[in-house]
Amino acid sequence: MNAANLLMISGILVSVVLTAALLIWVERRMLGLWQDRWGPNRVWFLGIGQVVADMIKIFTKDDWVPPFADRTVFVLAPAIVMATILLAFAVVPIAPGISVAAEWNVGILFVLSMTALAVYSVMLGGWASNSKYAVLGALRATAQTISYEVFMGLALLGVVIQAGSFSLNDIVLAQQHGWYIFPQALGFVLFLIAGLAETHRLPLDLPEAEHELTAGFHTEYSGMKFGMFFVGEYVAVILMSGLLTTLYCGGWLGPTFGLTFMPVVWWCLKTGVFILFFILLRAAIPRPRYDQLMRFGWLALLPLALLNTAVTGAVVLLRGAP
Amino acid sequence: MNAVLQEARPTGIVGDLLSRYPGAGLLEQATADAVPTLWVPASQLLAVLKTLKRDVTQPYRMLYDLTAIDERQRRHRDGQPAADFTVVYLLTSLQRNADIRIKVALSGDTPHLPSITALWANADWYEREVWDLFGIVFDGHPHLVRIMMPRTWEGHPLRKDHYARATEAERLQMDAARVDREQEALRIKPEEWGMKAVDDDHDTMILNLGPNHPSVHGVFRVMLQLDGEEIVQAAPDIGYHHRGAEKMGERQSWHSYIPYTDRIDYLGGVMNNLPYLMAIERMAGIPVPPRAQTIRVMLCEFFRITSHLLYYGTYAQDVGSMSPVFYMFVDRQKAYDVIEAITGFRMHPAWFRIGGVAADLPIGWDKLVREFLDWMPKRLVDYDKMALRNSILKRRSIGVGEYDTDAAIEWGVTGPGLRATGCDFDYRKARPYSGYEQFEFDVPTGKRGDVYDRCLVRVEEIRQSLRIIEQCLNNMPAGDYKARHSLATPPIKDRTMQDIETLIHHFLSVSWGPVVPAGECMMTVEATKGLNSYYLTSDGGTMSYRTRIRTPSFAHLQMIPAMARGVMVPDLIAIIASIDFVMADVDR
Numbered sequence: 001m002n003a004a005n006l007l008m009i010s011g012i013l014v015s016v017v018l019t020a021a022l023l024i025w026v027e028r029r030m031l032g033l034w035q036d037r038w039g040p041n042r043v044w045f046l047g048i049g050q051v052v053a054d055m056i057k058i059f060t061k062d063d064w065v066p067p068f069a070d071r072t073v074f075v076l077a078p079a080i081v082m083a084t085i086l087l088a089f090a091v092v093p094i095a096p097g098i099s100v101a102a103e104w105n106v107g108i109l110f111v112l113s114m115t116a117l118a119v120y121s122v123m124l125g126g127w128a129s130n131s132k133y134a135v136l137g138a139l140r141a142t143a144q145t146i147s148y149e150v151f152m153g154l155a156l157l158g159v160v161i162q163a164g165s166f167s168l169n170d171i172v173l174a175q176q177h178g179w180y181i182f183p184q185a186l187g188f189v190l191f192l193i194a195g196l197a198e199t200h201r202l203p204l205d206l207p208e209a210e211h212e213l214t215a216g217f218h219t220e221y222s223g224m225k226f227g228m229f230f231v232g233e234y235v236a237v238i239l240m241s242g243l244l245t246t247l248y249c250g251g252w253l254g255p256t257f258g259l260t261f262m263p264v265v266w267w268c269l270k271t272g273v274f275i276l277f278f279i280l281l282r283a284a285i286p287r288p289r290y291d292q293l294m295r296f297g298w299l300a301l302l303p304l305a306l307l308n309t310a311v312t313g314a315v316v317l318l319r320g321a322p
Numbered sequence: 323m324n325a326v327l328q329e330a331r332p333t334g335i336v337g338d339l340l341s342r343y344p345g346a347g348l349l350e351q352a353t354a355d356a357v358p359t360l361w362v363p364a365s366q367l368l369a370v371l372k373t374l375k376r377d378v379t380q381p382y383r384m385l386y387d388l389t390a391i392d393e394r395q396r397r398h399r400d401g402q403p404a405a406d407f408t409v410v411y412l413l414t415s416l417q418r419n420a421d422i423r424i425k426v427a428l429s430g431d432t433p434h435l436p437s438i439t440a441l442w443a444n445a446d447w448y449e450r451e452v453w454d455l456f457g458i459v460f461d462g463h464p465h466l467v468r469i470m471m472p473r474t475w476e477g478h479p480l481r482k483d484h485y486a487r488a489t490e491a492e493r494l495q496m497d498a499a500r501v502d503r504e505q506e507a508l509r510i511k512p513e514e515w516g517m518k519a520v521d522d523d524h525d526t527m528i529l530n531l532g533p534n535h536p537s538v539h540g541v542f543r544v545m546l547q548l549d550g551e552e553i554v555q556a557a558p559d560i561g562y563h564h565r566g567a568e569k570m571g572e573r574q575s576w577h578s579y580i581p582y583t584d585r586i587d588y589l590g591g592v593m594n595n596l597p598y599l600m601a602i603e604r605m606a607g608i609p610v611p612p613r614a615q616t617i618r619v620m621l622c623e624f625f626r627i628t629s630h631l632l633y634y635g636t637y638a639q640d641v642g643s644m645s646p647v648f649y650m651f652v653d654r655q656k657a658y659d660v661i662e663a664i665t666g667f668r669m670h671p672a673w674f675r676i677g678g679v680a681a682d683l684p685i686g687w688d689k690l691v692r693e694f695l696d697w698m699p700k701r702l703v704d705y706d707k708m709a710l711r712n713s714i715l716k717r718r719s720i721g722v723g724e725y726d727t728d729a730a731i732e733w734g735v736t737g738p739g740l741r742a743t744g745c746d747f748d749y750r751k752a753r754p755y756s757g758y759e760q761f762e763f764d765v766p767t768g769k770r771g772d773v774y775d776r777c778l779v780r781v782e783e784i785r786q787s788l789r790i791i792e793q794c795l796n797n798m799p800a801g802d803y804k805a806r807h808s809l810a811t812p813p814i815k816d817r818t819m820q821d822i823e824t825l826i827h828h829f830l831s832v833s834w835g836p837v838v839p840a841g842e843c844m845m846t847v848e849a850t851k852g853l854n855s856y857y858l859t860s861d862g863g864t865m866s867y868r869t870r871i872r873t874p875s876f877a878h879l880q881m882i883p884a885m886a887r888g889v890m891v892p893d894l895i896a897i898i899a900s901i902d903f904v905m906a907d908v909d910r
Contacts, residue, residue: 132530202642285642286712286718287718
């Protein structure tokens with residue numbers, strides 16, 4: 001591994017984590033905007049210093065482990081979510097040459113397996129907390145993530161069939177003549193819903209469900225360990241938005257106007273739009289009940305995802321391999 | 323008293339009962355509120371109540387209130403049977419649109435009385451409350467434990483010999499033994515709440531929802547026995563918000579108690595003043611001028627709107643919809659701007675006075691009210707789209723927490739919770755007070771009596787309240803804002819320096835406050851959450867002898883176990899949200 005590689009890895013890592021932290025502020029300001037209120041606007045320019053203030057607060061908080069918790073697992077759990085989601089970023093191509101391993105020919109499988117591993121974090125965290133609300137949250141999270149993992153994978157198959165590759169880089173390049181969001185509109189919607197469920201964002205935040213389970217699986221967490229779950233959620237939002245961009249909206253593709261940095265700008269813009277969309281969903285939609293969510297998944301999403309795969313496959317076969 | 327006689331509705335029920343129980347010692351009592359009041363010996367109580375609930379034509383099916391009075395220091399009893407304690411049952415018949423009050427005289431330090439929980443399920447909490455606060459034992463009660471006070475409390479606070487202020491009590495010593503005792507008293511014993519194992523190879527989980535939980539709207543605890551996420555049994559536990567409001571009524575002058583009433587249903591603001599003042603005015607025979615009545619109606623409806631808006635927002639929030647509550651807070655603020663301009667305060671103005679209101683409407687009030695009336699309706703249309711018509715919200719709430727009119731009456735449910743079942747009983751229409759009979763408005767009702775209908779009814783009530791406010795605005799009568807009555811308005815200060823009589827009257831009415839003639843009276847209003855009553859007993863003094871506050875939320879919370887059986891935890895949250903209670907209103 002050479003120095004350039006190392007620089008790339010740490011660059012992506014740091015910018016993703018920093019963006020995630022910044023997103024906390026973005027989300028609060030955007031929610032404020034949509035909800036007729038200000039949001040945090042006092043600290044520094046537009047309140048952006050709130051991120052720093054929150055960081056200081058969360059880093060200096062007492063690192064407390066409840067006496068009734070299983071200490072080792074309790075401490076380990078929040079690290080898993082950060083590690084797996086950040087690892088998944090390795091295969092996401094941000095621009096030509098700006099990625100860790102975007103050419104890897106099992107890129108999509110790697111992303112799926114990493115997001116699947118992330119559920120261990122929630123499950124172990126909830127279980128090790130040895131608290132009733134946390135257990136209920138962990139149970140919900142496990143069932144929800146495992147179910148929606150299935151639909152997520154199936155929804156992606158349409159793209160894979162069309163592009164003929166599991167490599168995210170190839171998928172972006174295959175979209176040079178048209179984004180997959182148009183032929184794969186159904187797959188796009190399915191993937192979006194599954195992505196929401198995977199990241200536990202508000203309409204599908206049942207594992208946390210403040211109004212039902214106080215804070216769900218992270219009820220007993222505080223300080224930086226809570227912060228890891230919290231930032232982990234935002235990292236996952238960036239990952240999902242990045243994947244939506246990469247798989248369906250042509251990734252970095254876009255007019256460059258002869259500027260070398262334009263691909264990065266395009267990627268960030270598109271991803272940013274999806275992030276804002278995630279936040280808007282949170283402001284707009286109520287939360288379904290747990291059994292309704294599962295029924296919706298297995299009775300509506302699964303058949304649709306299978307149909308999408310079958311039809312895409314048939315069309316591709318009829319037209320000849322790409 | 324003439325006014326009282328005119329409004330009395332002779333139902334003949336007393337005559338009916340007297341003929342059914344000849345020689346049983348039934349005794350009629352006249353009260354200022356003209357509710358037929360009958361003293362019944364303890365031995366006949368169950369039979370009489372059963373007759374009233376089951377046998378008479380148009381039966382009294384709702385146990386509206388159950389309370390007690392410590393009679394030991396009362397001087398004016400005017401021919402009432404000798405008693406140390408009186409237990410008072412108030413029954414309501416919606417068909418007759420009438421009430422009946424049954425009183426039982428008890429003597430001794432630990433009186434016993436048969437429990438009526440077999441007859442009315444909702445007697446459960448009421449009897450526990452009377453046991454807790456008065457020390458009257460109800461034989462046959464399934465679970466007679468303290469409900470308001472901590473389990474370890476000694477004595478019964480609403481007894482006259484119990485101290486009212488902490489400074490009168492012994493100094494509190496929290497030594498290790500005491501801490502252990504208090505801790506032990508807090509331990510949940512599921513069996514005690516009727517939670518049994520489902521079967522041998524099947525484990526259930528006890529989940530303690532509250533007293534601090536984001537969705538219980540205050541300090542309220544529900545113990546849940548869960549099978550997975552399904553609720554096998556729920557046991558609500560109240561009392562965390564008990565502030566002894568009824569006890570305070572016994573040591574505040576009639577006038578200075580008004581601000582306390584504001585804080586009973588703390589979302590109802592001045593609407594809480596109204597039943598309290600109406601009871602005083604009825605006992606003292608103070609006529610309220612039409613302008614004061616109309617101002618009162620207008621402000622009450624403003625508070626109905628602010629309370630319902632908060633309900634609407636938190637309801638949406640509890641089913642996971644984050645935004646509506648913020649928009650509704652904007653609207654509430656607009657309403658509070660008007661309220662503040664008129665009363666000088668936002669949430670707890672304590673602005674009504676005996677015989678009227680504190681001040682006349684300010685110049686320009688009509689413009690402010692008009693602005694609000696122009697603002698609100700289009701916002702409600704937006705909310706319909708945003709919340710009520712949202713398919714996820716509908717799926718979360720339609721068919722959840724259903725009950726029918728019979729169940730509602732059985733549990734003492736009133737207000738929107740009753741009307742959502744299709745029953746159009748609205749106190750403002752059924753027994754108009756404060757001039758409501760002069761207003762045109764509809765009584766919205768639901769069909770299924772589920773969570774969704776309870777919300778729909780309240781949203782429609784906001785629109786009806788706007789109609790009423792508009793009529794107040796267009797037809798505000800001229801005249802006095804306060805009664806010209808010696809108990810309501812002191813003499814004009816300037817004249818007190820002219821002659822001694824005026825000075826004495828002025829001095830007495832601002833220092834003692836009014837002296838209300840001996841008697842008893844219960845007045846009811848259609849409050850934001852249901853029927854709210856103040857049952858005042860005056861012993862001819864400057865303070866109330868007994869202040870009983872019957873609140874809707876207390877009755878409604880008792881119904882949670884019946885609604886929660888077999889539903890999932892998120893449904894329970896929706897049910898709790900749909901009840902619309904505030905804990906201050908429950909615990910008082």
